[in-house]
Structure formats: C-alpha cells, structure tokens
Amino acid sequence: MRCPRCRAPMIIVERNEIELDHCLECHGVWFDGEELALLFTSLGAQDAGRRLAEIMAPRGKKPRERALACPRCGRKMDQVAVGSGAEVLLDRCRRGDGIWFDGGELHAVAARLGASGAEGFARAAAFVEEVFPRTLPPEAAPAGGPAAEET
Numbered sequence: 308m309r310c311p312r313c314r315a316p317m318i319i320v321e322r323n324e325i326e327l328d329h330c331l332e333c334h335g336v337w338f339d340g341e342e343l344a345l346l347f348t349s350l351g352a353q354d355a356g357r358r359l360a361e362i363m364a365p366r367g368k369k370p371r372e373r374a375l376a377c378p379r380c381g382r383k384m385d386q387v388a389v390g391s392g393a394e395v396l397l398d399r400c401r402r403g404d405g406i407w408f409d410g411g412e413l414h415a416v417a418a419r420l421g422a423s424g425a426e427g428f429a430r431a432a433a434f435v436e437e438v439f440p441r442t443l444p445p446e447a448a449p450a451g452g453p454a455a456e457e458t
C-alpha cells in the first residue's frame with residue numbers, strides 16, 4: 308500500500324497482533340478501521356474507542372489543506388480535528404476504511420490522551436514513542452527488523 312501523503316510504499320509493522328502501515332519517508336501511520344482503538348485497548352487503555360471518538364471532532368470548516376485520498380478505497384478523506392487551539396488534523400476515510408496520522412500526529416494524540424489521566428493511555432503514549440521514533444531517517448530504519456516487512 309502506498310502512503311497517501313507522499314506515495315512512498317509503506318511497510319507493515321505488527322504489534323500486539325495489530326498491523327499498522329507505516330511510511331518511512333514522511334513517518335505517517337495508517338490504521339485500518341478500529342485498529343487504533345484495538346491497539347490502545349490491548350495496551351490496557353480503558354474505553355479506548357469512546358475516548359478516541361470524544362476527542363475527534365469532524366472539522367466543519369473548510370478543509371485546511373487539500374484532501375488526501377484514502378489508501379484503501381481512493382476516495383477523498385475527511386479532515387478530523389483533535390483538540391482546540393493548536394489542533395491536530397487527521398484524515399479519516401468516510402467509509403470507515405481507516406485513519407491517517409501524519410508524522411508526529413499520532414504522538415500528539417497519544418500524549419493528549421495520556422495527559423488526560425485516562426487509565427492506560429500513558430502506556431499507549433509510551434508505546435507510540437517507542438514504535439514510531441519522531442525523527443528516524445529512512446536509512447537508519449531497521450532493515451528487515453522484527454515484524455517489519457515490505458508491502
């Protein structure tokens with residue numbers, strides 16, 4: 308599968324029996340369907356699906372940037388705002404195929420939930436930091452590392 312942001316082929320990263328698609332060029336991450344909630348739940352986060360839904364508000368305003376195409380169905384994705392003020396803008400497939408995080412956005416969302424004191428989310432935030440380093444140059448990526456494979 309190709310990255311919806313930069314079109315580079317993404318690698319599959321498997322953790323806790325959940326497969327994520329990760330772009331080593333722009334550091335974005337794609338979660339199919341409800342995988343993000345499943346991942347957080349597997350890390351002990353309480354009520355992950357509901358809490359994620361709570362902080363993700365469909366952005367009613369005009370899109371801030373050109374809509375990305377869903378890597379699964381190819382249709383334009385909706386932009387979803389997380390938080391107010393310095394908000395994070397995620398891209399979500401209207402058909403529920405999944406959700407796209409640009410590099411660093413997943414960290415921001417996990418950190419926000421972790422800071423909220425919601426049980427288990429601090430662990431989820433630490434997990435995200437561990438699995439997705441913020442500034443990993445492509446050449447430093449683990450070649451054929453554990454559970455990583457070319458798509």
Ligand SMILES: [Zn+2]
Binds near residue numbers: 312332
């Ligand atoms: Zn990319």
Ligand SMILES: [Zn+2]
Binds near residue numbers: 378400
């Ligand atoms: Zn789609």
